[in-house]
Amino acid sequence: MCGIAGLFIKNPKLEPQLGELLTKMTSTLCSRGPDSAGFAIYSAGQDGKTKLTIAGPSADYDIATAAEKLRAAVAPKAPTAIHYSHAVLTLTANEARHAREWLEANLPDVNVVSEGHRLEIFKEVGYPDDVAALFGIGAMSGSHGITHTRMATESAVSTDGAHPFSTGADQCLVHNGSLSNHASLRRQLQRDGIKIKTQNDSEVAAGYLTKQMRSGQTLEGALKSSLDDLDGFFTFVVGTEKGFGVLRDPIACKPAVMAETDDYVAFASEYKSLAGLPGISGAKVWEPKPATVYFWERS
Template identity: 60%
Template sequence: MCGIVGLFLKKTELRPRLGDMLTDMLVTMTDRGPDSAGIAIYGDEVDGLKITVQSDTPAEDFATLEAEFGGAGRTVRVVDTHAVLTVPRAEAADVAARLEARGLRIMGAGASMEIFKEVGRPEEVAARFGIRAMGGSHGIGHTRMATESAVTTLGAHPFSTGDDQCLVHNGSLSNHNQMRRKLAGKGVFTRTENDTEVGAAYISSRIAEGATLGEALEGTLRDLDGFFTFVTGTRTGFGVVRDPIACKPAVMAETEDYVAFASEYRAFADLPGIGAARVWEPEPATVYFWER
């Protein structure tokens, strides 16, 4: 079943409240799938790349991160079971390989994006990572009811397969294994069995090939089979697309200050100015996206 939320802020003054607003929205969706949850926050950009990693044994695994990866042009910030390493872009591939060699799981990387996800209810996950205190321009979140893979941190959403790009998904893809092989032939590989990661990889590969966010989302309607609602984030954008059948619930709201997405309207209840918002159900097979 799963619950999705997304928030794209047009008003700069609201950015310090992004994490708080997004957390309230996600917690409201808890009963759509309480086994795991995650949020991607697009915050302040760095001159380099932020790599978010996760460990099941952070006390042990993160103890030497600062000594090994800190220094000139690098920072290490530990956040519960996750750590965010900021490194020069030219060194990012080497650092990522070394982190994975140590058994750390890379959640995502980007100039502005940080991803935090874990097993547990949304309220608990958000509290562990201090999401309410995080600011930014936009973010997406997901609370999961596992139906196609195990309840694990790696199975939780959002999924990221490209710099500053991530995806949350409600539904099921029927051709994800076929698409996984096609992507592998292009040198794009996934780490989990989750079909959502294939959707993320498809979108990021299209963008890497030069497609716009809108064009990448339009491609999902042609190349991905099944029923799905996708909400995706990029460094500058936020997009939504539903399959042609559109059997999964979805609603959007827009004011002069923000654009919001949720699986149910009740997630909007505490948003400022929601009473005056334009509220609608996104049309099937129609791409919606906003960029700053």
């Protein structure tokens, strides 16, 4: 059970405000998800480099020291930024691969939260307003971002149980709803070599999309096949390097509302979270149809 919001900026003048607008959107969704919050921010990338966002098992973990050890081991000159409980290292693809291997061997408690040319994910346990403030989301800029507030249903309230979940390079997923066949799907995915760390149903959905894409499907194709393979209720929002996509299950009980102006496309669980966006009174507002995949991406 959750609140979801996303903002895709069409007018570059708004890009410096991305974090500020997302923070406001998240704030209206606190009561839908008081347990934890997360943000996927797509900011400018560096040519030939990938950003590796890492986090410990909980907010009190000393991520700065861990990041320093990792850097010393795989890329001593790599730029590193610490955002509250997360660290972002800018690496080459090769270094990133080494970094994952090194972490697994030396600091297995540390999770790779996301990897991508432009994507950084920040997520933590706590009241969404507080989480946004601790990460300093309000000061971040970027072309698009997704946010999620979580009301845990059946799995633990933890850092790695918070959304968004990474589904591949520059890709992530947030989910509102409750899946009813995630246990067997998790077992199947684990047999297929997909790493799933939590008991969270949404992580299974993320693992499912990863698996489908590894087997050659496009993201859109993977989303479409999820309509056949995932049972239960869901509104999914997936982030991509260029934009985002939305999918609701065929019964479509979980809410979703979209708004579009010349400056942006926005998505949220409730209109309330769109109400503070600039020029919203003149926006086109509508609801995505059930079992239909939507994408908003820059060409």
